[in-house]
Amino acid sequence: MPWKLSTEFTFDSAHTIEGYDGPCGRLHGHTYRVRLELTAERLRPSAHIRRSIMVADFRSLKWAKKDVSEGGLDHMYLNDHPELGQDTTAEVIAAYIWRETMRRVRATLEEGDDGDDLRLRVLLWETPESCCEYWE
Ligand SMILES: Nc1nc2c(c(=O)[nH]1)N=C([C@H](O)[C@H](O)COP(=O)(O)OP(=O)(O)OP(=O)(O)O)CN2
Numbered sequence: 001m002p003w004k005l006s007t008e009f010t011f012d013s014a015h016t017i018e019g020y021d022g023p024c025g026r027l028h029g030h031t032y033r034v035r036l037e038l039t040a041e042r043l044r045p046s047a048h049i050r051r052s053i054m055v056a057d058f059r060s061l062k063w064a065k066k067d068v069s070e071g072g073l074d075h076m077y078l079n080d081h082p083e084l085g086q087d088t089t090a091e092v093i094a095a096y097i098w099r100e101t102m103r104r105v106r107a108t109l110e111e112g113d114d115g116d117d118l119r120l121r122v123l124l125w126e127t128p129e130s131c132c133e134y135w136e
């Protein structure tokens with residue numbers, strides 16, 4: 001892979017792991033840290049520049065750090081999220097961030113570009129010591 005983008009950001013959210021027999025079964029919050037790694041074989045335009053000079057626009061990758069009222073995950077009660085439901089583990093959240101990021105990146109591709117060379121890896125820290133990694 002000739003190019004690899006990496007970007008990191010945080011968001012603050014609350015959750016409950018419904019049915020968990022322990023403290024995580026109670027309402028509590030985390031400062032989640034996200035690292036996105038996106039590789040590509042070729043460069044592309046973005047919503048803000050028509051020349052093919054980017055793997056993807058960093059700005060479009062950081063959607064999850066936005067407030068929940070703007071489509072992100074910041075200051076959200078994660079159990080209210082329709083795609084997460086009551087199983088708000090780091091594993092489930094990381095897979096959701098992968099799906100939604102790929103959906104957003106694919107939505108920016110030009111006609112005839114199927115994005116077959118794009119590979120995304122998501123790392124999600126729930127605490128500074130505990131991280132979940134997801135990729136396909
Ligand atoms: N595989 C997973 N295990 C756990 C998850 C998870 O998402 N995936 N989540 C939790 C809880 O959300 C919990 O908040 C995190 O617990 P813990 O690692 O114990 O975090 P602390 O920093 O509070 O750890 P202490 O050592 O108790 O201070 C649990 N497991």
Ligand SMILES: [Zn+2]
Binds near residue numbers: 015
């Ligand atoms: Zn938790």
